[in-house]
Amino acid sequence: MRFRIKDMVRFFLFTVTCLVLLASSAGAKEKVSLIASLIGPSETAQGQGLEFFAKRVKELTGGEVVVKIYPDGQLGGLVESLEQVQKGFIDLTTSVPGNMAEFVPEFQIYHFPFLFRDYSHWKSVITGQIGRKLSDIARQKAGMIIIGTFGGSVRNLVTRKKVTCIDDMKNLLIRLHPSEIQIKAWSAVGAIPTVVAYREIYNALQLKVIDALENEPEWVVRMKFYEQAQYIVLTAHEIVTRPVPFSERRFNSLSPEHQEAVLMAGREAAEYERELEHYLDQEYLKALHEKYGAQLIHIEQKAFREKTQAALEPVIKKFGVTELINQIGVVTPK
Numbered sequence: 001m002r003f004r005i006k007d008m009v010r011f012f013l014f015t016v017t018c019l020v021l022l023a024s025s026a027g028a029k030e031k032v033s034l035i036a037s038l039i040g041p042s043e044t045a046q047g048q049g050l051e052f053f054a055k056r057v058k059e060l061t062g063g064e065v066v067v068k069i070y071p072d073g074q075l076g077g078l079v080e081s082l083e084q085v086q087k088g089f090i091d092l093t094t095s096v097p098g099n100m101a102e103f104v105p106e107f108q109i110y111h112f113p114f115l116f117r118d119y120s121h122w123k124s125v126i127t128g129q130i131g132r133k134l135s136d137i138a139r140q141k142a143g144m145i146i147i148g149t150f151g152g153s154v155r156n157l158v159t160r161k162k163v164t165c166i167d168d169m170k171n172l173l174i175r176l177h178p179s180e181i182q183i184k185a186w187s188a189v190g191a192i193p194t195v196v197a198y199r200e201i202y203n204a205l206q207l208k209v210i211d212a213l214e215n216e217p218e219w220v221v222r223m224k225f226y227e228q229a230q231y232i233v234l235t236a237h238e239i240v241t242r243p244v245p246f247s248e249r250r251f252n253s254l255s256p257e258h259q260e261a262v263l264m265a266g267r268e269a270a271e272y273e274r275e276l277e278h279y280l281d282q283e284y285l286k287a288l289h290e291k292y293g294a295q296l297i298h299i300e301q302k303a304f305r306e307k308t309q310a311a312l313e314p315v316i317k318k319f320g321v322t323e324l325i326n327q328i329g330v331v332t333p334k
Helices: 002-027 045-060 078-087 105-111 119-127 129-142 180-187 198-206 217-222 248-253 256-290 301-319 322-329
Strands: 032-037 065-070 144-159 173-175 192-194 212-215 231-247 295-298
Touching: 032 045, 032 078, 045 065, 045 144, 045 231, 045 256, 065 256, 078 144, 078 231, 105 129, 105 180, 105 231, 105 301, 105 322, 119 129, 119 144, 119 231, 129 144, 129 231, 129 322, 144 217, 144 248, 144 256, 180 192, 180 301, 212 217, 212 231, 217 256, 231 248, 231 256, 231 301, 256 295, 301 322
Parallel strands: 032 065, 173 192, 173 212, 231 295
Antiparallel strands: 144 212, 144 231
8 A cells, every 4th residue: 555655646746747847848938049140250349249249139038049150251251141131041240331232222321431520420320310210221122120230440541552642542553342432432532443352452462463452450450461561541531330230031030029139139239349349440550550560651631531522422412312421411429
């Protein structure tokens, strides 16, 4: 009799345990995995920004949503990653205006030289009404939700020939992204635009196929362009803007709680990344001079700005962004 009672107790405990496990399994939500494509290395400001995003999404959802980041272009280049985001094959990536413009032409405005007065002005534009307007356009036209905007570094002229004024830019063979804005702007000061794949720039400098490029300090260091082009001409003609598009298809499949977590994490990650990139930009510029021996050349911007703005007036009208650029001009930093 004692044996049978023990068996009954064991059976009862086993049954209760199974019921508890079944109940908890039924109540548990299935984990959601998001895929992020990163073109550069994880240690860049962009990489750290995505890591921050992944951490915050996990925290805000109690571990229900996890983000897997694929760095170094494992999932494709800039354009390929955007195409996959649009189609919902991957969930998010970091981009640049030139490539975003292939899907949303209005993003070309971020490529206009001297568009922003300084870092504070740039930040107020991208986080304010104009940034939200462009985000709405991206969702309507391309099925992408801009969950944040990375960036904040400054692009300068990098050249193997000494340039101290805009007259020295005449006949300078400069590698450019093949956009009408950049070609018109640099042609206005006498430079000769040349198309070279980004990974071929070092060899092109070495072989004297090109004389110069325009880039931010971090990538001048990472790609070792300073070995072939020792002059950093501080034109400061563009503050780099890096939209972070998220697939609308994927977003719509998420629960309202997970959607809010993605949006909140995106805003926080963008703020973190911008400050980090802005800081690192100055550190890399300092390293170029002090560690790698590059010569920093200050140049009068007024003539450069006037020539490029005059040359770009027809382009601004052609793209229909006159009003948008005027709105940017009157934005007051927060």
